[in-house]
Amino acid sequence: MSKRPLRVALIGSGFMGRAHAMAFAAVGRTFDLAVEPVLEIQADRDAETAAKAAAQFGFARSTGDWREAVADPAVDLVAIATPNLLHAPIALAALAAGKPVYCEKPLAATLAESQAMADAATASGLPTAVGFTYLYNPMIAVARDLISSGEIGEVTAFRGIHAEDFMASAVAPFNWRCEPEQAGGALADIGSHIIAMARHLLGEIAEVSGTLHTAHPMRRTPDGVERVVRVDDQMDALVRFANGATGTLSASWIATGRKMGLGFEVSGTKGSIVFSQERFNELQLYRAGPGINNGFTTIMAGPGHGAYGGFCPAPGHQIGYNDLKTIEVKAVIDAVLGDSSNAKDFADALRVEQAADAIRTSHREARWVALA
Structure with missing residues (x-):
């Protein structure tokens, strides 16, 4: 019996973007999940960079505009692995679009932006998670x-x-x-x-x-x-x-x-x-x-x-750093499914x-x- 897909949009493909992609690819093979994570859209600063990363990481599609990824109706979860300056605008747009958000640390570039993100998350009632991997x-x-x-x-x-x-x-x-x-x-x-x-x-x-x-x-x-x-x-x-x-x-x-x-x-x-x-x-x-x-x-x-x-x-x-990221992604998925005890x-x-x-x-x- 096939599992319901959980379609992920990943914004950013640098060090942390790569770690996110590897974790989402591994989590369903490592743990018994109620859903099947699907690498749906890779977004990055331009179409060429995004397409190259999508091919490398196994995403079905790519875009050079993060706004397209956030607004895409097929996306169930937005993962943010961009420079810090973009955390707030992407997260706020994703929450406004009704999407749970998984964002790397620090939460934002300023305390005011961090407060706005936390307030928006509370108002939306949507699950959120932040990448404190360790x-x-x-x-x-x-x-x-x-x-x-x-x-x-x-x-x-x-x-x-x-x-x-x-x-x-x-x-x-x-x-x-x-x-x-x-x-x-x-x-x-x-x-x-x-x-x-x-x-x-x-x-x-x-x-x-x-x-x-x-x-x-x-x-x-x-x-x-x-x-x-x-x-x-x-x-x-x-x-x-x-x-x-x-x-x-x-x-x-x-x-x-x-x-x-x-x-x-x-x-x-x-x-x-x-x-x-x-x-x-x-x-x-x-x-x-x-x-x-x-x-x-x-x-x-x-x-x-x-x-x-x-x-x-x-x-x-022994387990390694990317395994910690996989454990973190499991906590993120659990939160999306209603169990926020670990994220x-x-x-x-x-x-x-x-x-x-x-x-x-x-x-x-x-x-x-x-x-x-």
Whole structure:
């Protein structure tokens, strides 16, 4: 018996567009879904780019105008993997057309646009989801369960970081990530991931005190034009959570040697948890107790850990980044079908943007800033 099709329009075919396309192609083969995802339309900045991507990724059709894809009556879900500046107009148009929306992070280029997207989603009643991919790791689900169950006691501290080095060199060229109008800067670009992780594990952030640092105030464009950099290379913040815990958040794209240094340590009165995305099939758990030989235990991901079993029947064999994206897409499809328990929606992403904006305000005004 054939399943009902869920026809997808994907806007954008770069790094994240490719990840979306691969995930939509794999999700029905990995998990038992109630619908069959169909790669219907690939849209991009021009017809030639869109047609090339459609042929590569397996889309039935293509267009050089995202508006055509959003308005197409055959489309059931719009996935946005464009530059940040286009997130808001595409999402708002899709919601107005009655289409659920799956958008990459950060939610939008400005807090006002993020608020407008969240408001439109609420008013429409349509499902939405945002691409905080690292939250869908089965090991993060283990960490969250350990915290919520009281396994490590009362949480006292969170230390989180997202560190990479793709802008560490002074000769790394000026690009869209260097423009505040494009939601550039380490805080917006990768800081959103560690903020989202902190909220996912510990709950709402109540107050922040942050500072932003620009290590390379001038960069050259690929054609040699020197430009002023008006965004941060690194963010560091003290945070207070609504549950009483305190901690630190850091985001840096100038952390020489770090390729995917998203990590955290959660301390509690009975134990602690340590995680690094660079070894994301593992979780370190410490249980406090008497004795002189206490130490961290390594929990290896295996088929008993949530979605891992959809990819591999054996523990310790590991899943990869694109598998996390596939798990995320399953959560998106579940949300479209009425189960929004796993997907992070526009309201969640708005809270991340509000925390980031509070950090910017704190840096600018040199004070603690409370979140509403």
